[in-house]
Amino acid sequence: MSESVPFTPVSEAELHACADGQLTAERAAEVQAWLAERPDEAARVRAWEAQKRELRALFDPVLAEAVPPELRRRARRSPAGWRRPALAAAAALLLVAVAGSAGWGLRGARDATLLAAASPRAGDTFAARAALAHAVYAPEVKRPVEVDGAHEEQLVTWLSRRMGAPMRAPHLQSLGYALEGGRLLPGEHGPVAQFMYRDEAAHRLTLYVSNDGTARALASADLRAGDGARVDTAFRFASEGALNVFYWQDGPFRYAITAAADRAALTRVSAEVYRQLVEAPP
C-alpha cells in the first residue's frame, strides 16, 4: 500500500518463489520488504511455507526406510540380469580372440591408407577402414565430430535413422572416456557411424559401427573364417604402430574400436562396449 519503495511490482509467481527460496537474494529482500506492508499476502506466503514443512514431515520418513531388496536389485541391474554373465562371456571371448589373432595384424604399415590396400579379408578391410577413419578424424581440432556429445539424443536419433537400425553411444566415463560426439561416414556397403570419445589427456578413441544388413553374403564369408566358433561375437585385434583396433561382428553389425592406447586398455573398453551394445536389450 505504501509507495515509498520504488521497485518492480511483485507478481504472484514471485510470492511463490519467495516461499520456495528461488529468488535472488536482492529480489528476496525487496519482496520481503513488500510483504512487510501487506499482512494478508505475507500470511499466504507463510502458509505455503508451512505446507511445505508439513509435506516434508509427512514424507521424509520414507527416506529413512530400508530399500526393499527387489528395488535394490532393480537399481543395480538391468531387468534381464545380463550384466555379470555378459562380462564373463566377454572376457572369455576376449581370451579366445586375442589368442586367435596373435599372428595377424597391420603391424608394419606406415600409413593408414596402406591399411586398406593390405587387407584381403572382409574383416580386415573393416578394421582398416575403422583405423583410417580414426586416423583422419582423431587429430581434428575444430571439427572432430558432426554432432557433439552434448546433443547425444539428437546424435543417436540421427545416426539411427541413417543407419537403418537403433544406434546407441556407449557411456565409457567409468573407463575415463567422455563422449565427444559422432559423425556419419561412407562405408563399404552403406553409411557407417563413428562415435568419438576422449580421455582427460585428450587422447581420442573411436567406435566405428557398420550395418551390413544388405551384405549377407559378405558376412557369411567372414563367418566361415572362424574355426567353428561364434565368430560373429569374437573379438579380433589389429595394430598399426601405436594405433590399435579391436573389432567384432554381431549379426549384421560390425564394431571396431580404435585408439592409440595399449591393448589392455583397449580390451577393457571393448568389453565394456560389447557389454553395453551387444548384451544390453535394445
Added chain:
Amino acid sequence: MDAADADLLDWVPRLRRYARALAGNRDDADDLVQDTLERAWSRASLWRGVADMRGWLFSIMHNLHVDALRRGRLATVPLSEDTPEGIAPPPQAERLAVLDLQAALDRLPLEQREVLLLVALEDMAYADIARTLGIPLGTVMSRLSRGRERLRALLDGAPSAGSGEPVRLKVVK
C-alpha cells in the same frame, strides 16, 4: 565400472519418497519406482548425456505414472485440472474440519500434486520442474499456485475461493 549402478541406487530413496506422495500408498509407489528403474536401465546408453540425472529420473517416473493412470492400473481418480475450484468440493469436505494431509493431497488434481511435490519434497527449481514434466514455466507456476490454494482449502475444509484467513495455517510473526 559400477559407479553408475551405485548412482542409481542413491536415487532410490528420493524416488520412493516422491512416488509415495504421488501414488498415495506404498505398493503402487514402489511399483512405480521399480518401473522407473527398469526404464532408466533400458536407456542406460543415455546416462552419459544426462546433465540432470534427477530431472531425468523424475521425468521417467512422471511419464510412467501418467501412462499407468491412463491404463487404469492405479486406483487414483485423476481430476481435471480445469475443474473449477470450490464449485464442487469433495463430498464430506464441508463436514470435515481438517482433512489429513495425505487425504487432501490425494484429492488434488495430479498435475497440481506433481508440481507441488517436486517443489516441496525435492526443492526443485521451477525451470527444472518445467523440463521434468515437459510443460512451460508459466504452467508450472499456475499449477503450483492453484495446487497450494486448493490444498489449503481442502485442509481447512472450506471452499477455496472463500475469503478469510485460513485458521489452521494462520501464523503470527
